[in-house]
Amino acid sequence: MSFLRNLFATAVLGLGVSIPAAARAPLEPADGRTLLIVGQEKHEIARYWKEVGPAGGYMLYSSLATLSGLDGPIKGSGCSDSGTMDFQDWVQNYPDTVAQVGLYMVSSLTDAATGELDHVIADMAEILRQSGKPVFLRIGYEFDGPWNRYHPDLYKMAWKRIADILHGRQVGEVSIAPVSNVALVWHSGAYDTYMNRPIADWYPGDEYVDWVALSWFQWGSDDNEAAATEAREKVAAFARTHGKPLMIAESAPKQYFEAHDPKAWAGWHQRVLDWISANNVKAYSYINQDWTAMPQWQAACGNGADWGNTRIQKPGSRILETWRKELENPRWLRQGPELYPAIGFTPR
Structure with a gap:
């Protein structure tokens, strides 16, 4: 199916014709359109909306082991404090947008693969379903990162089990109605790979994956x-x-191209935007936060000292107005009545 879709896409794109909605993946906009998603902490997201303008999506994280932040706010402490995650904040306060949820599985991969978490997966599915809004779910994000140490075989087993439950297939003792508002995102760290294996080793198969994703951070x-x-x-x-x-x-430029830097736009943001255009990227998640204010990302917690303050609107910003002007481009899908029809989503 993917081969035929690719062949068809190549043919119609050569004629300057967009792929029809029926041929698109779940929540996929037309060619040349890109969802703007902003993360990754509740209060920073609210500041972006107030001080910069609306985005098209709200980015956060949860853990499969605990479903943290999905049914209410959660904030860690000490080196586990990366701000407040709150899926219900998005549900209640950000109409006409999407959510993008990173699902952490480092501590639960084996249990997910062997069926110990089937009922937890079903609970997660119902929370996502009840939102009534479109959700991108990054299962075991940055699957190939050596920092996660996901074994490819276990990872694929866990992914298929999660996908089957969400798709309404009988899995062990669990069977639920299909969850139609969720797209499954296979997300590479796009840097080094665990055990130097090719990314294909982690791929669960075309029938299980809706979107492919990558991370983009500036390196030193x-x-x-x-x-x-x-x-x-x-x-x-x-x-x-x-x-x-x-x-x-x-994505974030970290401290290397913060918004006050005269080189910030040309040195990082324009490079990313050009790549988005050249590669028909259909969703762009930007982490707009002061990482230095989050204990988890400070050097004392072992995460290095280069994360910086990546707010577009930080004091002294030289890029805020350029960013706002860029977002006037029809490419960008942001909050509003146009967004759901553009991604083929009909609220129920």
Whole structure:
């Protein structure tokens, strides 16, 4: 099916024709349109909306082991404090938008793969369903990152089990109605890979994956930047080969191109925007926050000291007005009555 979709897409794009909605993946906009999603912490998202303007989506994280932040707000403490995650804040306060949820599975991969968490997965599915709004679910995000240490075979087993439950298939003792408002996102860290394995080793199959995604963070050395650039191209090529829409699921320039820097726009933001256009990226998730204010991202917690303040609107910003002007481009899908029809979503 993916081959035929790819062949059809190539043919119609050559004629300047968009892929019809029926041929698109769940929640996929037409070619040349891109969802703008902003994350990743409740209060920072609210500040963006107030001080910069509306985005099209709300980005947050949860854990499969606990479903943290899905049924109410949660804020960690100490080195687990990365701000407040609150799916229900999005449900209640951000109409005409999407959610993008990163599902952490490092502590629960084996249990998810072997069926110990089937009922928890079903509970998660019902929470997402009850939102009544479109959700992108990044199952075990940055699957290939050495920092996660996901074994490819277990990862694929867990993914298929989660997908089958969400799709309404009988899994063990669990059977629920299909959840139709969720798109499943297969997200590469797009840098180094665990055990130096190719990303295809983690791929659960075309029938289980809706979107392909990657991370894009600025690195501190030319060698690291070169490795990330090569990895991004491989992920984009994989998405094209499998006929899947492409998402940048996590991104930030870190301290290297903060908004007060005269080189910030040309040095980082314009590069990303040009790549989005060249690769028909259909969702862009930007992490607009002061990382230095979050204990988890400080050097004392072992996460390095280079995360910085990546707010577009930080004091002294030289890019705020350029950013606002860019978002006037019809490419960008943001909050409003046009968004749901543009991604083929009908609220029920």
